Amino acid sequence: MSRRGVAIALACAALAAAGSWLWLDLMERVWRPAQRIHPESVSNPMLAASRLLERHGRKVLAYKQLGDVDLRAIPDGMLVLADNTGQMNDAQAAQLLAWVARGNTLLAQPHWSGLPGLRGLPVPVGEPPQRATGGRNPLRQLAEPDPIGAHLGVSLSYRSKLRAGCETDAMPPLPPEEEDQEEDQDEDGDAPAAIPVDSQGPRQLTCVTLPGGAYPLTLETGGEVLTSGPKARQALWSDVDGMAVRVHAEGKGHLVLLSDNYFNNYRLGRRDHAELLLGLAALNPRAPRVLIVRDLSAVPWYAALWRAAHLFLGALAVLLSLAWWRAARRHGPLLPEPATERRALLEHIEASGNWLWRARGGREVLLAAARQETLALLRRRAPELERLGDAEKAARLARLCGLEEIALREALFGPAAAQAAAFTRQIQTLQHIRKRYERH
Structure with missing residues (x-):
C-alpha cells in the first residue's frame, strides 16, 4: 500500500474513533447516582x-x-x-x-x-459562640x-x-464539603437544600x-x-x-x-x-x-384558652353578638328635624290612638267606639236582629257575614284584648260587619 493509502486509512480510523467517542459521550444514556433529600x-x-x-x-x-x-x-x-x-x-x-x-x-x-x-x-479558640x-x-x-x-x-x-x-x-475533622454543608443548617435544625x-x-x-x-x-x-x-x-x-x-x-x-x-x-x-x-x-x-x-413551644394563650373553654367562649360570643344587635337597632343617623307646617288629620288620629292604647282603659274606649258605630248600623239596616239574644245574634251574623262565631262574639260582646294582635282582630271583625251592611 502506498503512503497515500496509509494516510487515508489512519485518517479514517481517527475520524471513526472521534465519532465513536462523541457518540458515547453525548448521545448514550447512562445511569449516574444522584443524592437527593426527600x-x-x-x-x-x-x-x-x-x-x-x-x-x-x-x-x-x-x-x-x-x-x-x-x-x-x-x-x-x-x-x-x-x-x-x-x-x-x-x-x-x-x-x-x-x-x-x-x-x-x-x-x-x-x-x-x-x-x-x-x-x-x-470558648475554644476560633469557635464562634453561636x-x-x-x-x-x-x-x-x-x-x-x-x-x-x-x-x-x-x-x-x-x-x-x-x-x-x-x-x-x-x-478527625470533617471534609471541606461536609463542613460547608454543616454551616448551611438553619437555627431550628431543619435541613437545607444540601x-x-x-x-x-x-x-x-x-x-x-x-x-x-x-x-x-x-x-x-x-x-x-x-x-x-x-x-x-x-x-x-x-x-x-x-x-x-x-x-x-x-x-x-x-x-x-x-x-x-x-x-x-x-x-x-x-x-x-x-x-x-x-x-x-x-x-x-x-x-x-x-x-x-x-x-416544646407552648401554644399561644388564646389557643390554650379556646381549647380549655371553647363552649363557654362560643356562648359568650353569641350573647355579645345578640346584645350588640339589639343595641344597634336603637342607634343610627340622626333623624331630620320635623317640618313646622301643620300635620295632617290622620297623624292626629294616629297619635290619639297610640296614646289611648298606652293609657289605662284606653283600649276599652277604642273598642267601645267601634262597637257602638257597628251596632248603630245594624239597628238601621237589620232591625230584626234586635229581637234576638246575644248568642243568637252572634250566630246569625257569623252565618250571614262568613265569620267565625267565636271571633264575632268577642268583637261584639267581649272585653278589649290586651294583646295587639287580638285587639286588631276585634276591630277588623267589626269593620267587616260594617262593610257588609253598608253595601246593602
Whole structure:
C-alpha cells in the first residue's frame, strides 16, 4: 500500500474513533447516582427515627409542638422531646412527670445553665459562640423555664476540653464539603437544600451500656454536656462520664436526659445511635407506642384558652353578638328635624290612638267606639236582629257575614284584648260587619 493509502486509512480510523467517542459521550444514556433529600425528611427531622421504630413494631405518633398533645390522655409508652427550643410550663411538666411515674419513659434535653465564656467555661479558640452552642440561642434558653431539668437538678453547659470517653482522641475533622454543608443548617435544625452534617466543634466518642446489654454502645458527642447542680439526683445509669446520657428513675418509669438529639435524620445512622433509641424504647416493653414531639413551644394563650373553654367562649360570643344587635337597632343617623307646617288629620288620629292604647282603659274606649258605630248600623239596616239574644245574634251574623262565631262574639260582646294582635282582630271583625251592611 502506498503512503497515500496509509494516510487515508489512519485518517479514517481517527475520524471513526472521534465519532465513536462523541457518540458515547453525548448521545448514550447512562445511569449516574444522584443524592437527593426527600421533602418529607426536610420538614420532619425525626422521620428516620419514626421509620426505624415502626419497623421494630412500635406505633409512632408525631406532633409538631408539645401544646398539640393532650397530656391528660397520653398513651403508655415513650415520649421523645426532640428539641428543647421553646418552653414547658409547670402544669405540663407535672402532667408529664405523673405520666412517667406510671411506668413510662420520657426523653428530653435540659436547657442551658450558662453561656460560653462565663462561669469558667472558656470558648475554644476560633469557635464562634453561636456555632459552639449547636445553632441555638443561649440567651433565649436562659430566659426559658426548664421544669424537667430543675426537677432532676441537671442542666446543659459547654466544655471546651475533650472528655474522657471510649476514645480520648478527637474524631478527625470533617471534609471541606461536609463542613460547608454543616454551616448551611438553619437555627431550628431543619435541613437545607444540601445534606447537612451535625458538628459542634471538636467531637469524640463516648460509651453507654444498656441494662442487660452485652456490649457498650458508641455515641458521638460534642461540646454540649450534662452538668449536675447542687441538688442533682443520682442517675440509675449513664455513659462513662455522665455527660451525654443520664437515665433517672421516676416512680415506675424513667426520665432520660440527653446532651443532644442523637436521633434526628442526620445523626441516627452514625455509630450506635439507632441501637440506643431502640434500647430506650424497650425500657417499657409492654407499651409499644412512641410519641415524638419536635418542639416544646407552648401554644399561644388564646389557643390554650379556646381549647380549655371553647363552649363557654362560643356562648359568650353569641350573647355579645345578640346584645350588640339589639343595641344597634336603637342607634343610627340622626333623624331630620320635623317640618313646622301643620300635620295632617290622620297623624292626629294616629297619635290619639297610640296614646289611648298606652293609657289605662284606653283600649276599652277604642273598642267601645267601634262597637257602638257597628251596632248603630245594624239597628238601621237589620232591625230584626234586635229581637234576638246575644248568642243568637252572634250566630246569625257569623252565618250571614262568613265569620267565625267565636271571633264575632268577642268583637261584639267581649272585653278589649290586651294583646295587639287580638285587639286588631276585634276591630277588623267589626269593620267587616260594617262593610257588609253598608253595601246593602
